[in-house]
Amino acid sequence: MPPPFPITDEEVERLRADTPGTANVLHFNNAGAGLMPRAVLDAVKEQLDLEARIGGYEASARSAAALRRPYDAIADYLNCDPTGIAVVENATVAWNQAFFAVLDTMKAGDRILTAEAEYASNFLSYLKAKEDRGVIVDVVPSNDHGELDVDALRSMIDDRVRLIAVTHVPTNGGLVNPAEAVGKVAREAGITYLLDACQSAGQRALDVRKIGCDFLSATGRKYLRGPRGTGFLYASPRALERYRPPTIDLHAAKWEGPERYRWAEGAARFENWENYEAGKIGLGVSVDYMLDVGIDRIETRVEALAALLRERLESLPGFSVHDLGRTRCGIVTFSHPRLDAVDVQDRLRARAVNVSTSSAASTRIDMTKRGLPTLVRASVHYYNTGEEIDRFTAAVEQLNP
CATH class of the missing domain: 3.90.1150.10 (Aspartate Aminotransferase, domain 1)
Known part of the structure; x- marks a missing residue:
């Protein structure tokens, strides 16, 4: 090509x-x-002005198409179905929703594999999981180039590994970890794969089908040039079949009777009802802006x-x-x-x-x-x-x- x-x-x-x-x-x-580009600024301001003029709920109803656009735009970027996208408050919320959903299925002695350059917020969750659940956290060594060593990763796989979680672009340098090669190992072993794309979204191509991840989390405010207070989570069809969100509300699920409820279809179950709608609209505009460039x-x-x-x-x-x-x-x-x-x-x-x-x-x-x-x-x-x-x-x- x-x-x-x-x-x-x-x-x-x-x-x-x-x-x-x-x-x-x-x-x-x-x-x-x-x-932020002017189009994003204008979209956020216009929605806030609309909320001020006619009311928040009424502005939401009037802006239904713009509020839907982020799902389609992000899906275009990631090469997935829009039903696999959840728009949330930030990358940490997105990552935590995925991680703790997987953790809910783990028991003492199960293993998490991660990278040397893993981000602090993620690693703190690993340590909490170790403390609360007795899971084992193993760090895959880096190769001579500083990247996660894929051969070492493969050698560390056993029947206790339940999750491979890797930061794609670490916060502390120009390194790009080999996301697709990690995905190949995960798929071969049938292990769930969570990719933190917080620093890569907007500066690098991200194709979840090629990467082979089950979850991908990202923020809007960095290279996507979107508003602060926005982020998203991708969940694959396999992930949606296997995992339930760690939290629930009347958006994530429908209360169908005194003793029963039903999860929302698709990745919407990882969202909650209240959100920053002006920012959400701005996020959609920012992703479209990136796609246009x-x-x-x-x-x-x-x-x-x-x-x-x-x-x-x-x-x-x-x-x-x-x-x-x-x-x-x-x-x-x-x-x-x-x-x-x-x-x-x-x-x-x-x-x-x-x-x-x-x-x-x-x-x-x-x-x-x-x-x-x-x-x-x-x-x-x-x-x-x-x-x-x-x-x-x-x-x-x-x-x-």
Whole structure:
């Protein structure tokens, strides 16, 4: 297959003009929260205005089509049926709904396999499961490239493994874990597979049929450029047959009699009744916006911009880049032995340059293994430019003690 047609300079200028925040800041914090395009902002504001004018329930009824659109748009992105999508408050809620649904079927001695660069919120749930249920949590070692070692994963499979749960793109670097290869192992062994796509959704192509996952969780606010307070969960047909949500309300199920109820059809059973409807509409608009640009084109541009940024940072005296993996994404992490990462973030922010930081507490096993206490995290998106990389590199160089 030929490479996707690139996003041209003219398109980038149009996309930047359509993104109000680019006029105010140099935004390299897309792995924290992307800058929303005007269409998303307008959709959220219009729904809030409508609620204020005619009432929340009435606005909901009038906006039924827009509230339905996120399911179809996300399904288009993930290559699945819309009935497999639940729209929820954030990625943590999505992931927890899936994880604790699986945990409800586990017993003491059952095993969970995960990766060295697993995100802190996920690992805390593993530790709670270990404490509450007596399950065993085993960490699959990384290979020489820093990725989850698929051969090691395969060798660790036995009849006690009930779940493989992996973060696709860790929060602390450019690594992209081999999601499809993990899915192949999971399918061969008949083991449930939960993929945390919080950092990959919106910057990388995600096809759940190719990945072979049973669940996939993601947020709207990061690379999808949607509103905060939005996220989604994909549940496969097999997952919907096997697992019941850990929580229930009158949206997730119907109370059919004094002693009986029936779960909602599809992944809607993982939702609850009350939700941020203006944000939900904005999420649908943001996914459509991404699809219009083209996820393959986005992925190619983001990888190229990040590679350029790594090259520039590595050329600066004293600075080190810490990204892993044969395939790398839009997250670039770096440090300086005499500069505190949080201080770097604050000093750059004072210059209207946005970055974030990653501490050992976010991915403790990986960062402790590599002896990394805190990193500066710069994350680019397709609306960023080479000129911004030049400005960013110059700003970082001026911090050199």
